[in-house]
Amino acid sequence: xxxxxxxxxxxxxxxxxxxxxxxxxxxxxxxxxxxxxxxxxxxxxxxxxxxxxxxxxxxxxxxxxxxxxxxxxxxxxxxxxxxxxxxxxxxxxxxxxxxxxxxxxxxxxxxxxxxxxxxxxxxxxxxxxxxxxxxxxxxxxxxxxxxxxxxxxxxxxxxxxxxxxxxxxxxxxxxxxxxxxxxxxxxxxxxxxxxxxxxxxxxxxxxxxxxxxxxxxxxxxxxxxxxxxxxxxxxxxxxxxxxxxxxxxxxxxxxxxxxxxxxxxxxxxxxxxxxxxxxxxxxxxxxxxxxxxxxxxxxxxxxxxxxxxxxxxxxxxxxxxxxxxxxxxxxxxxxxxxxxxxxxxxxxxxxxxxxxxxxxxxxxxxxxxxxxxxxxxxxxxxxxxxxxxxxxxxxxx
Amino acid sequence: xxxxxxxxxxxxxxxxxxxxxxxxxxxxxxxxxxxxxxxxxxxxxxxxxxxxxxxxxxxxxxxxxxxxxxxxxxxxxxxxxxxxxxxxxxxxxxxxxxxxxxxxxxxxxxxxxxxxxxxxxxxxxxxxxxxxxxxxxxxxxxxxxxxxxxxxxxxxxxxxxxxxxxxxxxxxxxxxxxxxxxxxxxxxxxxxxxxxxxxxxxxxxxxxxxxxxxxxxxxxxxxxxxxxxxxxxxxxxxxxxxxxxxxxxxxxxxxxxxxxxxxxxxxxxxxxxxxxxxxxxxxxxxxxxxxxxxxxxxx
Amino acid sequence: xxxxxxxxxxxxxxxxxxxxxxxxxxxxxxxxxxxxxxxxxxxxxxxxxxxxxxxxxxxxxxxxxxxxxxxxxxxxxxxxxxxxxxx
Numbered sequence: 001x002x003x004x005x006x007x008x009x010x011x012x013x014x015x016x017x018x019x020x021x022x023x024x025x026x027x028x029x030x031x032x033x034x035x036x037x038x039x040x041x042x043x044x045x046x047x048x049x050x051x052x053x054x055x056x057x058x059x060x061x062x063x064x065x066x067x068x069x070x071x072x073x074x075x076x077x078x079x080x081x082x083x084x085x086x087x088x089x090x091x092x093x094x095x096x097x098x099x100x101x102x103x104x105x106x107x108x109x110x111x112x113x114x115x116x117x118x119x120x121x122x123x124x125x126x127x128x129x130x131x132x133x134x135x136x137x138x139x140x141x142x143x144x145x146x147x148x149x150x151x152x153x154x155x156x157x158x159x160x161x162x163x164x165x166x167x168x169x170x171x172x173x174x175x176x177x178x179x180x181x182x183x184x185x186x187x188x189x190x191x192x193x194x195x196x197x198x199x200x201x202x203x204x205x206x207x208x209x210x211x212x213x214x215x216x217x218x219x220x221x222x223x224x225x226x227x228x229x230x231x232x233x234x235x236x237x238x239x240x241x242x243x244x245x246x247x248x249x250x251x252x253x254x255x256x257x258x259x260x261x262x263x264x265x266x267x268x269x270x271x272x273x274x275x276x277x278x279x280x281x282x283x284x285x286x287x288x289x290x291x292x293x294x295x296x297x298x299x300x301x302x303x304x305x306x307x308x309x310x311x312x313x314x315x316x317x318x319x320x321x322x323x324x325x326x327x328x329x330x331x332x333x334x335x336x337x338x339x340x341x342x343x344x345x346x347x348x349x350x351x352x353x354x355x356x357x358x359x360x361x362x363x364x365x366x367x368x369x370x371x372x373x374x375x376x377x378x379x380x381x382x383x384x385x386x387x388x389x390x391x392x393x394x395x396x397x
Numbered sequence: 398x399x400x401x402x403x404x405x406x407x408x409x410x411x412x413x414x415x416x417x418x419x420x421x422x423x424x425x426x427x428x429x430x431x432x433x434x435x436x437x438x439x440x441x442x443x444x445x446x447x448x449x450x451x452x453x454x455x456x457x458x459x460x461x462x463x464x465x466x467x468x469x470x471x472x473x474x475x476x477x478x479x480x481x482x483x484x485x486x487x488x489x490x491x492x493x494x495x496x497x498x499x500x501x502x503x504x505x506x507x508x509x510x511x512x513x514x515x516x517x518x519x520x521x522x523x524x525x526x527x528x529x530x531x532x533x534x535x536x537x538x539x540x541x542x543x544x545x546x547x548x549x550x551x552x553x554x555x556x557x558x559x560x561x562x563x564x565x566x567x568x569x570x571x572x573x574x575x576x577x578x579x580x581x582x583x584x585x586x587x588x589x590x591x592x593x594x595x596x597x598x599x600x601x602x603x604x605x606x607x608x609x610x611x612x613x614x615x616x617x618x619x620x621x622x623x624x625x626x627x628x629x630x631x632x633x634x635x636x637x638x639x640x641x642x643x644x645x646x647x648x649x650x651x652x653x654x655x656x657x658x659x660x661x662x663x664x665x666x667x668x669x670x671x672x673x674x675x676x677x678x679x680x681x682x683x684x685x686x687x688x689x690x691x692x693x694x695x696x
Numbered sequence: 697x698x699x700x701x702x703x704x705x706x707x708x709x710x711x712x713x714x715x716x717x718x719x720x721x722x723x724x725x726x727x728x729x730x731x732x733x734x735x736x737x738x739x740x741x742x743x744x745x746x747x748x749x750x751x752x753x754x755x756x757x758x759x760x761x762x763x764x765x766x767x768x769x770x771x772x773x774x775x776x777x778x779x780x781x782x783x
Contacts, residue, residue, distance in 0.1 A: 023484035024477060052480035057511035061473030064466060064508065068441065068477025071464050074484045076477070090467050099702055160700070195485045200700045203439045203462040203478060205490055210457035210705045212465035219454050226701040402734045403753075409743040413758060414710035417741060419718065419765035424741035452711025460707040580738060606765075614766025614779070617739055 002180040009172035012140045012179050013105045014039035016147035017077050018049045019187040021194045024069035024076045026054045026062035030084040031117045032173045033107040037079055059084040063091035070100040073202040075194040082109035082123045095162045096131025101154040102162045109169040110357045118358020119169040121325040125333045131227045133163040133234055134302040136272040140177045143167045145251055149241045152191050158233040168274040186248040231303040256305035262294030262312050267373040270338060271322040272298040275361040282366030293370050306341055318348050320373045324355040332386050350376055351386025365389050400581045405432050415458035417450040420613030422577045422603035426524050429580045433587035436461055438491035443471035445497030446531045471496045472508035475519045491520060491591055498525040498539035502558050513567035513596050520590050520597045526605035534608040543674040545666040552670055556681050561600045565634045570595040573633040576602040578620025582631055582643040602629045610665020619663055627654035627682055630689060639692035719764030721779040723757055729776035736768035
């Protein structure tokens with residue numbers, strides 16, 4: 001099935017890129033993703049990965065180079081974080097709107113000022129609208145597994161959208177845990193041969209085509225609708241890819257979300273990323289105390305898992321959403337999205353803000369949030385705006 | 398290796414009915430590029446006049462593959478295209494950036510410096526109409542001193558940024574200047590560049606009737622006067638060796654150059670230029686010629 | 697094969713329409729004066745001057761697409777082309 005190694009999340013990405021036989025890598029450093037591109041440089045320089053490695057001079061150029069490579073039909077990859085992602089933002093949109101298949105690893109990190117190198121989801125969430133498929137990994141095994149699956153999903157002719165695999169700063173990127181690495185031959189069978197993609201557009205003098213020239217209003221909306229159709233197809237293809245992956249590794253990823261002890265629950269806590277593990281631990285502790293609570297881990301936020309989420313939540317008495325992000329003047333981003341997705345079910349959806357700038361979200365915090373959900377059921381009164389967990393209120397006195 | 402007009406291929410790679418202004422130098426330049434490389438190339442085009450010259454979806458006026466891309470990104474995108482072709486074993490296709498002066502000297506200069514420093518195997522052609530023309534004639538760093546633009550109503554107060562010499566400072570295998578008024582010289586340079594492995598930069602002077610305010614039939618005349626007055630110099634720097642080309646070869650001596658006023662008076666963008674400004678401009682041009690003379694002599 | 701609606705265009709004549717309608721002035725070639733130097737063919741921004749005849753040295757203007765810029769008339773060393781106002 002595979003070989004087990006102790007790997008950091010970043011090295012898990014690098015190993016996945018090697019197994020996927022990526023052909024073009026654009027590399028630019030930014031903490032805490034740098035060791036991804038460093039490890040890939042080693043693979044390339046000692047012949048383990050036969051890729052063109054472009055040491056670009058900025059993240060904007062990294063994404064531009066990936067688009068150029070993708071446009072030839074080659075398999076492309078880059079990695080970034082935080083301000084790097086914001087700097088390449090314009091071309092991230094270009095990749096999504098232009099339907100350029102590729103995979104990018106993003107180590108989620110807070111934005112500045114002040115400078116912070118620790119985990120927060122605003123960087124990724126700021127790009128949730130641009131046509132990229134977005135995965136959040138819970139642990140290093142998921143990081144490796146999702147990165148491999150992403151190439152297959154991205155290049156599927158019914159999808160043809162770029163894919164982001166995200167992992168939390170330091171908690172995953174720099175923490176080493178045992179990871180099972182699939183065999184090269186299994187991955188070769190699972191992914192299409194690199195560079196085999198031809199349609200619908202590649203740069204080829206034998207068949208000259210122009211990509212991206214001006215479109216008048218009478219033509220424009222249909223391009224956007226086509227991307228939405230691709231997102232719709234992606235819902236099924238992600239599940240299919242996850243199921244096929246299970247056949248070669250024993251680890252099945254056949255759902256866009258991962259529910260935990262939800263079937264008989266009254267209350268559900270929804271979160272994503274590395275804190276999902278702590279949420280599940282908290283659920284177990286609360287269950288022992290007699291609370292019928294469950295947790296849902298969002299693995300995919302784009303395409304948004306409407307159906308799965310609604311199925312899990314429809315018979316619940318209350319939902320809690322934990323945002324490791326904030327939208328100033330509004331509230332938690334995922335809280336807003338989930339509340340909207342469940343609005344016609346008339347179930348209270350309570351928002352929690354936790355872990356900004358890498359502040360720990362501990363099991364105790366999830367327990368506190370779980371108990372809070374039950375207070376809200378009893379009192380019948382939710383709190384709006386969302387509750388900030390572990391905010392040091394004494395600072396404001 | 399002199400090319401004659403009759404040797405040029407008949408095939409057109411810029412199709413009839415493009416959206417360029419009448420008399421457009423970019424259109425001439427693109428036609429010549431097509432004839433130089435006979436279609437065996439792909440174009441990376443950032444935001445610039447050519448983005449529009451292609452015409453709107455679902456048609457394109459360009460008969461080679463074109464990848465349109467964001468303003469600052471053309472050089473880096475070309476980098477990726479070349480890497481992709483190499484990875485796929487496609488070695489006989491030229492990767493050509495066709496960018497305006499804004500996308501080269503200003504917003505695109507970072508990516509340009511990057512690909513030059515990495516000596517990527519691409520041909521980067523900047524067609525220089527000396528302003529942000531596509532957005533309606535705003536000043537760029539390539540706008541000459543004293544020129545009117547919509548953001549320099551009293552004339553630009555800085556001198557033109559010398560991008561070819563910046564490229565030469567990167568020690569790339571080939572840097573050249575050219576003009577659409579001397580297309581055979583341009584074609585020869587493109588063909589030479591295509592034979593070199595590594596980064597090649599060609600800066601193509603492109604007099605724009607719309608932005609420089611002269612009648613559309615004078616594009617070539619203005620282009621010729623730019624060279625004959627010494628305001629624009631035709632040269633190439635091959636592996637660090639500087640040499641003047643074409644008619645510029647005979648203009649080292651100042652007396653051989655036509656008076657700059659002959660060039661300025663044809664263009665509405667210089668109609669308000671003062672005598673003091675003209676003097677400064679002349680001095681600047683003379684200094685540049687001294688620099689080129691020095692480069693020539695130091696081999 | 698899936699047919700996708702994507703922002704990809706095909707090379708085709710007339711991308712911006714029949715640009716001949718832009719003209720205010722139209723170039724007329726005096727074939728008697730023409731010495732077949734091909735400068736007009738070389739410099740026409742549109743490529744709207746065709747080379748015809750067996751030796752491909754006779755020039756003919758494509759009035760469907762000629763924008764009337766006048767470069768051909770300005771550049772002809774033999775003054776064989778004149779710009780005439782369109783009706």
